[in-house]
Amino acid sequence: MDHLDDIDRRSLRGADRRILSALYAGDRDPNVATAARALSRVGEHGTLWLAAGLAGAAVDGGRRSAWLRGTALTAGAHVVSMGVKWVVRRPRPVHVKPLVRTLGRHSFPSSHAASAAAAAVAFGALGAYAVPPLAAAMCVSRLVVGVHYPSDVAAGAVLGALTARVGARWMRKGDAHG
Numbered sequence: 001m002d003h004l005d006d007i008d009r010r011s012l013r014g015a016d017r018r019i020l021s022a023l024y025a026g027d028r029d030p031n032v033a034t035a036a037r038a039l040s041r042v043g044e045h046g047t048l049w050l051a052a053g054l055a056g057a058a059v060d061g062g063r064r065s066a067w068l069r070g071t072a073l074t075a076g077a078h079v080v081s082m083g084v085k086w087v088v089r090r091p092r093p094v095h096v097k098p099l100v101r102t103l104g105r106h107s108f109p110s111s112h113a114a115s116a117a118a119a120a121v122a123f124g125a126l127g128a129y130a131v132p133p134l135a136a137a138m139c140v141s142r143l144v145v146g147v148h149y150p151s152d153v154a155a156g157a158v159l160g161a162l163t164a165r166v167g168a169r170w171m172r173k174g175d176a177h178g
Helices: 002-023 030-059 061-088 111-125 131-144 150-166 168-172
Strands: none
Touching (some): 002 131, 002 150, 030 131, 061 111, 061 150, 061 168, 111 131, 111 150, 111 168, 131 150, 150 168
């Protein structure tokens, strides 16, 4: 049985590497690489999503507390992903040359994906319908720039979405519209 487990792990790693290689921009379309780099920069530490949540709170006074709580859930997803990353310590991909610098050496889970998915769920529930597609683009950008394996991004997205979903009732508490 151990032999079969090893084969399954190797095939998953192989699939991870192949998918990353297929999506990696490298020397291909410079516009795609530029857009992915920009998303990576604004997504660092959840900055884009935290700013979006605070902007939502500023312009939607009737649901200010819901926006602020959604922002807190987004930040929380990021913090949890950093904790998991510290425990797992999976190295970043080495078979592609990263197109952006990263602040950390560890890859699993993607914190960009965690905060993006949390924002997509939390802010999408508040009617910010542009957030989910932008969050999906953020997730893909981590592969395009070559700093995460697909399983890192998938795990980060699941972690973020679950964080926001678990906190959904708390987020809407005191909401004038909910």
